Amino acid sequence: MDIVVCVKRVPLTEEVDLVIDAQKKGVKKDQLAFVLNDWDNYAIEEAILLKEKHGGTVTAITVGNEDDEEVLRRCLAMGADRAIRVEAGDMSRFDSFGIVKILSQVVKDLPYDLVFTGVLADDDSYGMVGMMMAEELNLNHSSMVTAIELEDGKVRTTSELEGGLGEVSVVDLPALITIQTGINEPRYVSILGIRKAAKKELKVMDLAELGVSDGELAPRAIIEEVYLPPETEGAQILTGDPDKIAGDLVEILTKKGVME
Amino acid sequence: MSDIFVIVEHRLGEIRDITFEMLWKAGELAENLSHSVSAVLLGHEVSSIAEDLSDRADQIIIYDDERLKNFSADLYKEIIAGLIEETKPPLILIGSTSWGMELAPCLSIKTGLPLATDCIDILSENGRFIAQRQMYNGKIFANVSFAETSGCLFTIRSGVFPKDKIGDRQAQKIQKGFPLIDIKPGKTFVEFVETAAGDVDITQAELLVSVGRGIGEEENIALIKELAEALNGVVSCSRPIVDKNWLPKYLQVGTSGKSVTPKVYIAIGISGAFQHMAGTNGAGTIIAVNKDPKAPIFRTAHYGIVDDLFKIVPVLKDKVLEAKKG
Numbered sequence: 001m002d003i004v005v006c007v008k009r010v011p012l013t014e015e016v017d018l019v020i021d022a023q024k025k026g027v028k029k030d031q032l033a034f035v036l037n038d039w040d041n042y043a044i045e046e047a048i049l050l051k052e053k054h055g056g057t058v059t060a061i062t063v064g065n066e067d068d069e070e071v072l073r074r075c076l077a078m079g080a081d082r083a084i085r086v087e088a089g090d091m092s093r094f095d096s097f098g099i100v101k102i103l104s105q106v107v108k109d110l111p112y113d114l115v116f117t118g119v120l121a122d123d124d125s126y127g128m129v130g131m132m133m134a135e136e137l138n139l140n141h142s143s144m145v146t147a148i149e150l151e152d153g154k155v156r157t158t159s160e161l162e163g164g165l166g167e168v169s170v171v172d173l174p175a176l177i178t179i180q181t182g183i184n185e186p187r188y189v190s191i192l193g194i195r196k197a198a199k200k201e202l203k204v205m206d207l208a209e210l211g212v213s214d215g216e217l218a219p220r221a222i223i224e225e226v227y228l229p230p231e232t233e234g235a236q237i238l239t240g241d242p243d244k245i246a247g248d249l250v251e252i253l254t255k256k257g258v259m260e
Numbered sequence: 261m262s263d264i265f266v267i268v269e270h271r272l273g274e275i276r277d278i279t280f281e282m283l284w285k286a287g288e289l290a291e292n293l294s295h296s297v298s299a300v301l302l303g304h305e306v307s308s309i310a311e312d313l314s315d316r317a318d319q320i321i322i323y324d325d326e327r328l329k330n331f332s333a334d335l336y337k338e339i340i341a342g343l344i345e346e347t348k349p350p351l352i353l354i355g356s357t358s359w360g361m362e363l364a365p366c367l368s369i370k371t372g373l374p375l376a377t378d379c380i381d382i383l384s385e386n387g388r389f390i391a392q393r394q395m396y397n398g399k400i401f402a403n404v405s406f407a408e409t410s411g412c413l414f415t416i417r418s419g420v421f422p423k424d425k426i427g428d429r430q431a432q433k434i435q436k437g438f439p440l441i442d443i444k445p446g447k448t449f450v451e452f453v454e455t456a457a458g459d460v461d462i463t464q465a466e467l468l469v470s471v472g473r474g475i476g477e478e479e480n481i482a483l484i485k486e487l488a489e490a491l492n493g494v495v496s497c498s499r500p501i502v503d504k505n506w507l508p509k510y511l512q513v514g515t516s517g518k519s520v521t522p523k524v525y526i527a528i529g530i531s532g533a534f535q536h537m538a539g540t541n542g543a544g545t546i547i548a549v550n551k552d553p554k555a556p557i558f559r560t561a562h563y564g565i566v567d568d569l570f571k572i573v574p575v576l577k578d579k580v581l582e583a584k585k586g
Contacts, residue, residue: 013396014473014531015552020400027400097374119361124395126377131365140446141333143362146455156450160516161358164456164509171447182503220374224390224403229556235548235564242571246579249547252563256545258467258491258524259583
């Protein structure tokens with residue numbers, strides 16, 4: 001069972017004040033810390049679990065600059081066999097469609113039974129790369145998957161629907177699957193583990209090698225403008241020391257009739 | 261006059277709310293642009309669904325076939341791509357739902373039409389459509405348009421538009437034949453399973469004390485349980501807590517969990533992603549404790565405490581016990 005997992009490095013934005021850049025096309029990223037996209041962390045773990053059970057290989061791929069190798073090293077430390085980074089220069093000139101073209105070009109020449117992506121990326125939240133790749137590569141697919149079982153030449157998936165409902169399907173291999181958070185418990189990665197994994201293969205490819213030109217990668221989506229959320233009335237903020245706040249809360253709870 | 265297409269989402273014989281919401285938006289745009297609204301309905305034995313939509317669209321284009329009994333992104337993609345090719349609609353709306361998120365990207369590649377996902381509004385400017393959407397968990401908004409195109413695909417977030425009827429419409433029903441001779445979907449439906457069954461029914465609770473990622477460690481959940489107990493309330497949670505297996509799925513509030521209707525909903529360490537907030541629309545009063553003043557939850561909560569939950573929760577528990585004694 002050979003599995004290819006597409007991953008992305010994204011900024012951590014919780015408890016951070018995001019600042020819009022001068023062109024109003026994105027946010028300033030120089031002060032932000034970066035991590036492996038949460039969904040992709042589950043995807044790589046799921047691939048490694050399947051490899052541990054059934055044998056085979058796991059290859060992690062990303063498109064990005066040298067800094068993005070950090071997430072590939074993490075994937076290698078978790079148990080991926082090899083990693084590929086596509087050096088594509090200034091990433092802001094691509095939309096999801098361009099990324100799909102690049103990733104598909106890499107994947108099509110690799111041996112694989114399964115391709116995994118996360119359901120979406122925490123930064124721009126488009127959630128379209130996985131299924132676009134499925135169509136681009138003409139692969140069978142299943143999305144938002146929370147359970148996977150291998151069967152002979154097939155894979156049985158549970159897709160998460162709304163309202164606590166799951167949809168069980170059987171998909172013929174090879175297939176592309178988008179992985180939902182919670183499907184497993186991603187393993188812990190130590191600094192030592194990352195250092196040890198430095199011996200594993202991390203290949204860098206460029207667009208010329210892949211045979212894709214900038215013309216083919218021209219974006220269709222144009223970000224007109226990014227902006228902070230419009231002001232709303234918002235919550236009435238309770239202030240003071242914890243004692244005062246707790247007192248105010250008890251008063252509110254009493255008024256709302258839930259203190260009996 | 262050109263058509264705005266709405267792809268009807270239905271499950272187990274019921275029209276999903278997202279369908280009505282998209283038809284509302286399509287109706288609003290159609291009125292301003294003198295377009296018409298076409299509902300595109302794929303399924304098997306769907307006449308009652310068509311009937312229920314008949315005053316919300318100008319046309320209902322129906323593909324009724326046994327092979328469409330269950331949703332299949334493969335079949336939907338082929339059929340809708342053919343219809344788009346034939347009729348060239350300027351705008352196609354699909355739900356940003358589990359099914360829509362599988363279908364729309366495939367359809368985009370298949371048809372060559374650009375796609376904007378999870379849109380919270382659609383603006384129309386000089387004959388172009390512009391998607392309003394969110395990034396970075398709702399901390400940033402973005403307006404997205406497209407390079408020159410004959411049409412575009414938008415997936416629409418659930419709950420952002422009213423479910424109401426708009427305008428006065430009487431749909432003409434157009435029955436289409438199943439157009440494909442030789443297509444074998446690569447994915448076969450097996451069954452639906454209930455993933456959130458359990459002993460506690462949070463949908464019946466009057467008071468929920470809900471915990472999110474901000475709790476940090478599994479053992480800290482005891483703090484939330486103690487507060488809930490003092491208040492005689494029920495513990496619930498947001499998705500990350502279930503993903504980590506710290507609490508069971510049946511306690512999860514949100515799109516993929518339960519929708520709740522308590523008198524009071526206390527959200528502790530929950531940032532307020534829209535998937536979570538969608539489950540709290542029926543809550544009377546929402547009180548949020550979070551140390552990030554920019555957390556989206558403060559946009560919808562009624563009362564907010566911008567502070568460390570570990571400072572607030574123990575004191576609150578003591579105050580509640582004290583008040584109950586008195």
